[in-house]
Amino acid sequence: MGGRGGGGGRKARNFATFRLFPRAGAADPNDRVFVRVDNNDYTVPGFADEDSFDSSLSDPSAGDGNFHSASGPLPEHVRREILELGLPDDGYNYLSHLRELRPAAAAASSFVPSSTARPEPLPLDVKAYDASRVRVGPSDGELDEGKTMCKVAAKTAPVRRIEKAVDPDVARLLDESDVSHVGSEDEGLEEDFVIIANRAEGEELEEEDIEEMEEWNGVLSDVEEEFDFEEDEPKPRVRRLLDEQFDLLALEEYGDSDDDDRVVKDGEYELPSEAIDELKLFQSQNVCVDEEYRTPADFVRQKQDSSTADDVDESARVIKKCAEYAERYLNESAEEEVVVLVSESSEESEIWDCETIVSTFSNLDNHPGKIETPGIPRKRLPRVFPGETTTTNDIIKLHGKEKLPVEYLPQRRRNGEKKKVKPVEASVTDKFKKGAENETKEEKKARKAAVKEEKKEARKAKKELKGLYKSETQKAQKVAAVTGPSSIRLI
Amino acid sequence: MAAADVAYAPPMKSGKAGFEAGLMDPQHRIRITLSSRSVKNLEKVCGDLVKGAKGKDLKIKGPIRMPTKVLHITTRKSPCGEGTNTWDRFEMRIHKRVIDLISTPDVVKQITSITIEPGVEVEVTISDP
Numbered sequence: 222m223g224g225r226g227g228g229g230g231r232k233a234r235n236f237a238t239f240r241l242f243p244r245a246g247a248a249d250p251n252d253r254v255f256v257r258v259d260n261n262d263y264t265v266p267g268f269a270d271e272d273s274f275d276s277s278l279s280d281p282s283a284g285d286g287n288f289h290s291a292s293g294p295l296p297e298h299v300r301r302e303i304l305e306l307g308l309p310d311d312g313y314n315y316l317s318h319l320r321e322l323r324p325a326a327a328a329a330s331s332f333v334p335s336s337t338a339r340p341e342p343l344p345l346d347v348k349a350y351d352a353s354r355v356r357v358g359p360s361d362g363e364l365d366e367g368k369t370m371c372k373v374a375a376k377t378a379p380v381r382r383i384e385k386a387v388d389p390d391v392a393r394l395l396d397e398s399d400v401s402h403v404g405s406e407d408e409g410l411e412e413d414f415v416i417i418a419n420r421a422e423g424e425e426l427e428e429e430d431i432e433e434m435e436e437w438n439g440v441l442s443d444v445e446e447e448f449d450f451e452e453d454e455p456k457p458r459v460r461r462l463l464d465e466q467f468d469l470l471a472l473e474e475y476g477d478s479d480d481d482d483r484v485v486k487d488g489e490y491e492l493p494s495e496a497i498d499e500l501k502l503f504q505s506q507n508v509c510v511d512e513e514y515r516t517p518a519d520f521v522r523q524k525q526d527s528s529t530a531d532d533v534d535e536s537a538r539v540i541k542k543c544a545e546y547a548e549r550y551l552n553e554s555a556e557e558e559v560v561v562l563v564s565e566s567s568e569e570s571e572i573w574d575c576e577t578i579v580s581t582f583s584n585l586d587n588h589p590g591k592i593e594t595p596g597i598p599r600k601r602l603p604r605v606f607p608g609e610t611t612t613t614n615d616i617i618k619l620h621g622k623e624k625l626p627v628e629y630l631p632q633r634r635r636n637g638e639k640k641k642v643k644p645v646e647a648s649v650t651d652k653f654k655k656g657a658e659n660e661t662k663e664e665k666k667a668r669k670a671a672v673k674e675e676k677k678e679a680r681k682a683k684k685e686l687k688g689l690y691k692s693e694t695q696k697a698q699k700v701a702a703v704t705g706p707s708s709i710r711l712i
Numbered sequence: 713m714a715a716a717d718v719a720y721a722p723p724m725k726s727g728k729a730g731f732e733a734g735l736m737d738p739q740h741r742i743r744i745t746l747s748s749r750s751v752k753n754l755e756k757v758c759g760d761l762v763k764g765a766k767g768k769d770l771k772i773k774g775p776i777r778m779p780t781k782v783l784h785i786t787t788r789k790s791p792c793g794e795g796t797n798t799w800d801r802f803e804m805r806i807h808k809r810v811i812d813l814i815s816t817p818d819v820v821k822q823i824t825s826i827t828i829e830p831g832v833e834v835e836v837t838i839s840d841p
Contacts, residue, residue, distance in 0.1 A: 236839035241824065251827055255836065265740070265838045268817040 234261045239268060246320045350377040419458075462497065466504055615661065619668065623675045742820050744811040745835040746775075751807050753829035758809050764823040770815045778808035814841060 239255040255268060295303070295314055308315045343349060354376040620627040687694075744761065748754040758775045765772045785802040813820065817838060824834060 236837055238835060238837045240836070241828070241834040253825075253828070255821070255824075258835070263839075265817055266738070268821065268838065 234259075235263045237261060237263045237265045237268070246318075349380045351380045352377045354378070462500075466500060470504060617668070619671075623679070624668075624671055625675075626672075738816055739814055739841050740817060741839045741841050742813045742815060742817070743837045743839075744813065744820075744824070745808065745837070746811070746832055747806060747808045747835075748829075748832040749804065749806060750831055753832050754807050754809060757826075757829055757832045757834075758811070760826050761811055761823060764826060765811070765813055765815075768815070768819055768823070770813050770819065773812035776810040776812075778810060781806040781808075 236259075237257060238259045240258045241253045242256050244252045244254045294300075294312060299314060299316060300310060303315050304310055306315070352373070355373050356376070617626045618628065619625060746754055746757055746761075748757075762772060762774060783804040783806070785800075787800050787802070789798040789800050820836060820838075824836065828834060
């Protein structure tokens with residue numbers, strides 16, 4: 222094949238190349254498929270072509286779905302499966318995106334509670350005690366707090382390791398509860414158990430029911446409101462402070478006079494007197510959520526006349542008052558007015574005058590130089606341009622150690638230099654006058670080359686020097702950064 | 713005759729193949745290219761393939777080892793430009809083996825259904841004999 226040079230006729234491409242890839246969505250990494258990777262026309266009947274067909278057929282859902290999904294609706298069994306999985310039924314075959322779980326992964330994914338794990342530690346303001354040894358004695362009337370506390374304290378022991386107490390019975394019940402709780406309405410509570418309980422109270426043993434109801438009242442007093450009031454009022458129930466407050470509130474709100482029960486009877490709960498006072502204050506403030514918005518002024522006025530038709534009167538009153546003011550304004554005489562003029566006495570202006578303040582800038586930030594008369598403006602560009610001198614003077618003078626054309630440098634007004642330049646000029650011009658015409662080009666080249674060399678050498682030297690003292694410069698920069706103004710850059 | 717051939721001289725497998733050409737018609741030239749970054753896995757897979765093919769008495773041209781391709785990446789070690797100019801030299805070695813067979817595609821599929829080590833790429837090219 223070396224004989225064919227570049228770009229000769231191609232050989233007939235009658236071969237097929239396949240590559241082994243792991244099957245998409247397969248659990249087993251060894252489940253591989255041959256996939257064709259070239260575009261030749263050559264077909265191998267016994268190879269990857271069949272393979273792909275096999276895979277599609279063996280997958281029951283994808284058999285028809287793969288080919289028809291683009292055209293019509295999905296076959297029924299496919300749709301059912303999709304719906305079962307909770308995927309939307311929009312004509313797309315989501316089953317092609319499913320992935321099999323690896324058997325190993327499935328086994329690993331089941332939860333095994335670890336034996337070495339520690340449960341969550343208690344919050345800092347909670348302490349745990351082991352009270353398994355405390356004997357709960359029979360509840361006589363004498364619940365002397367001090368004694369019971371001693372008994373309890375004596376028997377409890379502090380606990381270091383906190384474990385979640387799992388009673389086997391409890392666990393069993395918990396497991397069962399999820400399953401069997403759905404249809405057990407007989408055992409569960411009805412929705413109107415409160416009403417039933419209230420109704421049944423008057424008939425049966427009052428004591429026990431009262432105690433039960435006590436606990437529900439605090440929570441469900443507002444719930445009770447929603448029920449019909451035509452049912453019996455909870456009269457046999459022991460009245461509490463809250464009940465009284467509620468009645469007071471209701472009275473104020475609705476104006477009904479329900480003077481049925483004014484019997485104040487303390488219940489089992491006795492609030493401290495400060496709390497009672499607070500509550501009374503709160504209630505007397507009458508802060509309530511009404512159907513309409515009320516401003517505080519409304520509340521103030523409401524105490525006097527509790528009618529909701531005040532709004533119209535209000536506006537009328539306001540208009541009247543406006544009219545009154547207007548009249549007063551027109552009618553009053555000027556002398557009665559006392560105009561108070563407030564003059565701004567800017568005291569600062571008395572202390573400071575323009576001579577004392579030079580600048581609001583402080584010397585800490587700025588380092589003003591000594592003020593001088595402006596010097597002679599120094600220009601960077603040479604006044605004498607090369608174009609001019611060639612006509613006047615064919616010779617360019619090089620002076621100094623570095624052999625630079627002094628006239629083309631930025632002018633420096635130094636009297637000493639001027640004197641030097643002139644006599645030197647004279648001697649140099651004498652020398653060069655002879656071969657001026659012939660050697661201009663070479664001289665120019667030589668001169669320029671010389672200048673270049675000098676500059677090159679100078680640059681090299683500078684770089685060397687810079688590198689030599691780099692560390693020193695860095696240190697100096699650090700110091701300057703701290704002390705001096707930030708504009709100083711040494712590196 | 714065919715049996716004697718097989719027993720005596722393994723290199724004479726071509727004769728056997730010719731004999732049985734009537735049974736399995738489409739004999740193709742098959743080239744299996746294995747490439748990997750790790751030599752150990754590659755050699756293992758290679759050996760398994762060759763063994764499998766020899767077990768089925770196919771004409772096989774044993775693993776031809778292509779020159780290893782070494783891909784280099786040379787980078788500065790430093791994330792900034794400061795410091796001594798040290799360089800990292802990274803390389804990736806790709807090993808390639810080629811196995812030529814003459815057989816039917818089904819047989820090849822069987823052979824390649826062996827457990828292949830991870831990291832070994834298998835490419836099969838089928839052509840007319």
